[in-house]
Amino acid sequence: MSDDVSGQFTLKSAAFRAEREASWRELESLLWRLQRHGLAGMGANDLARLPVLYRATLSSLSVARAISLDRNLLEYLETLSARAYLAVYGTRRHLGEAVWDFFRRRFPRTVRNYRWHLALAAVVLLLGTAAGWALTHADSERFYAFVGSAMAQGRGPTSSTESLREVLYDRQGAARMLKTFAMFLFSHNSQVGLWAFAIGAAGAIPAALLLFVNGLGLGAFAALYGSRGLSLDFWGWILPHGVTELTAVALCGTAGLVVGGALIFPGREERLAGLARRGREAGVLVLGAVAMFFVAALIEGLFRQLVHSLPMRYSVAVVSAAVWIAYFLLAGREQQ
Amino acid sequence: MSASAPAIPATRPPIGPQTPERLHEVITPEGVPVRFAVALAGDRVGALILDLLIICAVLLVIWIPLALLAGMSLIGGDLVLAGLLLVTFVVRTFYFSFFELNWQGQTPGKRRLRLRVVDARGGPLSADAILVRNLTREVEVFLPLLAFAGPETVYPGAAVLVRVLAGLWMLAFGFLPLFNRDRLRVGDLLAGTVVVRTPDAILLDDLTTRPEVVSPAEQVAPPVFSPEQLDVYGEYELQVLEQVLRGEGTPGHVSAVLAVAERIRKKIGWEGPATHDKLFLQTFYGALRAHLERRMLLGRRRAHKDQRID
Numbered sequence: 101m102s103d104d105v106s107g108q109f110t111l112k113s114a115a116f117r118a119e120r121e122a123s124w125r126e127l128e129s130l131l132w133r134l135q136r137h138g139l140a141g142m143g144a145n146d147l148a149r150l151p152v153l154y155r156a157t158l159s160s161l162s163v164a165r166a167i168s169l170d171r172n173l174l175e176y177l178e179t180l181s182a183r184a185y186l187a188v189y190g191t192r193r194h195l196g197e198a199v200w201d202f203f204r205r206r207f208p209r210t211v212r213n214y215r216w217h218l219a220l221a222a223v224v225l226l227l228g229t230a231a232g233w234a235l236t237h238a239d240s241e242r243f244y245a246f247v248g249s250a251m252a253q254g255r256g257p258t259s260s261t262e263s264l265r266e267v268l269y270d271r272q273g274a275a276r277m278l279k280t281f282a283m284f285l286f287s288h289n290s291q292v293g294l295w296a297f298a299i300g301a302a303g304a305i306p307a308a309l310l311l312f313v314n315g316l317g318l319g320a321f322a323a324l325y326g327s328r329g330l331s332l333d334f335w336g337w338i339l340p341h342g343v344t345e346l347t348a349v350a351l352c353g354t355a356g357l358v359v360g361g362a363l364i365f366p367g368r369e370e371r372l373a374g375l376a377r378r379g380r381e382a383g384v385l386v387l388g389a390v391a392m393f394f395v396a397a398l399i400e401g402l403f404r405q406l407v408h409s410l411p412m413r414y415s416v417a418v419v420s421a422a423v424w425i426a427y428f429l430l431a432g433r434e435q436q
Numbered sequence: 437m438s439a440s441a442p443a444i445p446a447t448r449p450p451i452g453p454q455t456p457e458r459l460h461e462v463i464t465p466e467g468v469p470v471r472f473a474v475a476l477a478g479d480r481v482g483a484l485i486l487d488l489l490i491i492c493a494v495l496l497v498i499w500i501p502l503a504l505l506a507g508m509s510l511i512g513g514d515l516v517l518a519g520l521l522l523v524t525f526v527v528r529t530f531y532f533s534f535f536e537l538n539w540q541g542q543t544p545g546k547r548r549l550r551l552r553v554v555d556a557r558g559g560p561l562s563a564d565a566i567l568v569r570n571l572t573r574e575v576e577v578f579l580p581l582l583a584f585a586g587p588e589t590v591y592p593g594a595a596v597l598v599r600v601l602a603g604l605w606m607l608a609f610g611f612l613p614l615f616n617r618d619r620l621r622v623g624d625l626l627a628g629t630v631v632v633r634t635p636d637a638i639l640l641d642d643l644t645t646r647p648e649v650v651s652p653a654e655q656v657a658p659p660v661f662s663p664e665q666l667d668v669y670g671e672y673e674l675q676v677l678e679q680v681l682r683g684e685g686t687p688g689h690v691s692a693v694l695a696v697a698e699r700i701r702k703k704i705g706w707e708g709p710a711t712h713d714k715l716f717l718q719t720f721y722g723a724l725r726a727h728l729e730r731r732m733l734l735g736r737r738r739a740h741k742d743q744r745i746d
Contacts, residue, residue, distance in 0.1 A: 111726050112733070114642050124639065158468045167733060169725050171675040172640050172682065179637035182470050186552065186634070189465070189560050190540040198537070198563045206564075287525040294529075294574040359626065376556070376565075376628025383568030383626070390529075401518075 113168035120160050124180060127153040131183050154184040205432030207388035210381050212428065214354055217361070221353035224308050225346065228315020229322070236323035246320035261328040268330070268337040269408050286397035289345065290390045293352035297359065297386040304364065307356020314349055336410045339417035341399040347424060348392035355382035355389070460618055460630050462558035472632035474619050475551045480631060484577070486545030491531050498523050528578075532570040537563060546631075556618070556630045569623035576622055580606040643681055644722040659711050659719050665704040666727040672740035674728055677721050693717060 130146055130153065139147075161177045168174060211218065236242050240257035247256075255264060296310045318338075325334035362371075362378040369377070399420070407413060458474040499520060506516040535543040541553035541561050553569070555561050584603070613619040618630050680696050683689045697713040700706070700720060711719075731738060738745065 111642075111644055111722070111729060113725075113729055114644050117642055118645075121639070155466060158464065158466055158470075161470075162468055167729060169671055169674055169729055169732065170642060171678050173642070176637040176639040178471055179635060181468075182472055182632075183634055185462075185464055185470055186540060186554065202563075287521050290525065290529070291574065294571055295579065297571065372625065373557075373628070375625055379626025380562070380564040380568050380628070383564055383571055386571055387567055 113164070113170060113173070116163060116167065117170075117173060120156075123153055123156050124160065124177070127157050127184055128180060131180075131187055134187055150184075151188055154181075154188050157181050157184055202384070202387070203391070206384055208428050208431035210384045211351070211388070213381065214358055214385065217357045218350060218354045221308075221311055221350045221357055224311045224353065225315045225350050228312035229319040230315075231312075232316035232319020233323045233326075234319070235316075236320040237326070240324065240327060243320045243324055246316040255324070257324060257327075261330070264325060264328055265330060265333065268333050286393050289349070289393045289396075293348065293386055293389050293393065296349075296352040297355040297382060304357045304360025307353050307360060310356070311349065311353035318346075332410065336413040336417075337404070340404060340413050340420065341396040343417050343421045344392050344399065344424065345396035348389040348396065351385050351389040351392070355385040358382040358385070458617055458619070460556070460632060462554065462556075464558060472554065472630070472634075474617075475631040475633050477613055477619055479549045479551055479633070480613065480619065483543070483545035483549045483551055486548060487532065487543050490544055491527060494527055494531075495524060498527075529571075529574075532573065533567050536561075536566045536570065541566070550633055550635050551631055552634045553629050553631055556624075556628050561629065565627035565629050569627035569629050572621075572623035572626060575606075576610050580610050640682060643678060643718060644725060659706075659708050659716060661704070661720065661723045663727065665706075666724050667745055668704050668741060669724060670738040670740040670743055671728055674721070674724050677717065677724070681717060681721060 126149070130150055133146070134142060134150075157177065158181050161181045164170075164174055164177050232246050236246065243257050255267065292310065292314070296307050321338075322331070322334060325331060358378050359375070359382045362375045366374045399416075403416065404413075407416070459471045460474050461469050461471050463469050502516050502520060532543055536553055539547065542551070546552060553561060553566070555565065580603075609622060613621045613624075618624075620630065624630060677696065680689075680692050683692065693713050697717050700717070728738065
């Protein structure tokens with residue numbers, strides 16, 4: 101430590117700063133421009149400089165922590181390194197590319213990974229349907245307990261058989277209404293799906309319950325139409341879009357079960373780490389399910405008004421089931 | 437400990453009162469730990485409210501022309517309604533994800549408040565994580581709001597007790613961030629993310645190379661301190677002194693300099709020539725920093741004045 105006549109110290113940390121400061125300033129302006137203009141607005145030279153300057157600053161930070169007690173300098177380097185780190189290692193994907201990859205690989209692979217959870221969710225949904233059917237079959241008044249008024253659209257045990265049949269084959273009035281109704285159903289279903297996923301974080305039970313309740317409503321409808329001898333027509337009405345929609349409902353329930361399972365049975369992972377990993381995968385399921393709800397709404401809103409022949413309706417149901425099964429079994433198998 | 441020796445308060449917090457923040461440390465792939473300050477709950481709420489206001493504004497901008505078109509019966513009413521439902525759903529559900537994907541973990545609200553979403557383990561922030569942390573918003577924010585605004589739509593026909601319990605449960609969900617160190621909400625837990633502050637730091641001049649010290653205002657030789665006098669203080673006091681010296685231009689700065697200079701003179705038993713307060717403090721800061729940094733290089737750091745000198 102030199103101690104000259106004027107009593108002026110030359111600090112190692114001050115000398116260090118004088119030596120490195122230019123590169124910090126350069127990084128700072130680079131980051132500022134990056135935030136302003138985005139990647140596209142940066143020249144090739146700047147992009148090549150970024151990682152170099154980032155590493156230099158990171159090493160400056162390490163040195164400064166060891167030799168400097170200038171708090172402002174430490175805070176500055178800390179913040180600058182953090183910002184540069186985020187710029188260098190942040191997300192780099194375009195939205196379109198991410199979406200394509202999602203449907204091409206990520207979604208079907210995740211569904212395959214959780215096939216047993218999905219099977220369980222489907223069983224719970226079917227149990228709910230069976231219970232709803234049996235209970236409404238025994239006492240038609242229970243219909244109101246299982247089906248909300250928005251869903252029922254005025255249908256119920258007191259409706260005449262004719263009016264019930266009309267809903268299934270309506271051409272004009274309801275056709276226009278249905279476009280709206282399909283969108284309503286889409287947002288409603290997606291909402292329920294998101295809830296099913298998110299309340300999975302409270303353990304798997306609420307998600308299973310939600311699945312069961314959804315099944316109850318479907319079962320109650322089936323029993324109502326069954327009691328008027330309209331079973332065949334009813335399933336012809338439900339299944340073309342129902343195959344897609346019910347699969348999506350089951351997937352949302354699956355996501356809830358996955359999250360709840362991660363919470364209750366962490367396995368070999370640390371609980372939080374496991375929750376984070378499986379939570380992300382459950383999110384993939386829900387997002388795919390939302391897309392499926394949208395497809396279902398399109399089938400419901402457009403196709404069902406145009407086609408009234410039962411064989412056609414059933415063949416659409418069969419085809420859609422085949423398409424989904426093929427998609428989930430085959431898509432994204434390569435380079436796994 | 438003998439009865440006569442004064443008890444040394446070893447637990448004095450070595451952090452200044454000006455930084456009550458929680459730190460989240462991330463190890464970069466280069467092996468250097470980078471520390472982020474975890475975002476304050478108030479800032480998070482502020483950003484959320486800002487974003488919700490933007491969502492409302494965007495929806496209004498879309499709704500009004502559509503409603504006008506429908507009013508003039510240029511397009512069918514049912515089509516408009518279907519479009520509105522779809523747009524509302526899409527905007528509400530994907531607003532946050534869209535911006536966090538494109539703006540590197542920031543939404544307009546977060547950018548305004550200098551917040552950012554990062555991966556809790558230091559990896560790149562994946563698209564999955566962003567989507568997951570925002571999909572759970574439905575349950576954390578919208579569902580409780582809906583439940584309080586119209587309980588009938590959420591749990592129709594439920595008993596009062598059930599409603600109260602459900603309400604409490606949803607509140608616990610929403611207020612989860614207040615009960616953990618990293619202010620994680622449910623979405624953060626599921627996605628493995630943390631929201632941190634990324635303030636704009638400004639690099640100020642080094643206090644030891646400032647012109648006032650080099651060319652003193654008064655034609656007096658700057659004071660010189662003995663090692664014993666410098667041993668009185670530690671790093672915490674050094675950084676408090678830095679804070680005081682950097683407070684130039686803020687109200688109360690002059691009186692603070694006066695008081696601190698007086699205190700230090702008394703504490704170190706200063707008997708040298710009377711010096712201008714500011715010059716005295718700046719010289720003392722330089723000397724103390726040099727002293728402590730030399731100790732630091734020798735691996736003998738001293739966090740604060742109450743720590744024993746080894």
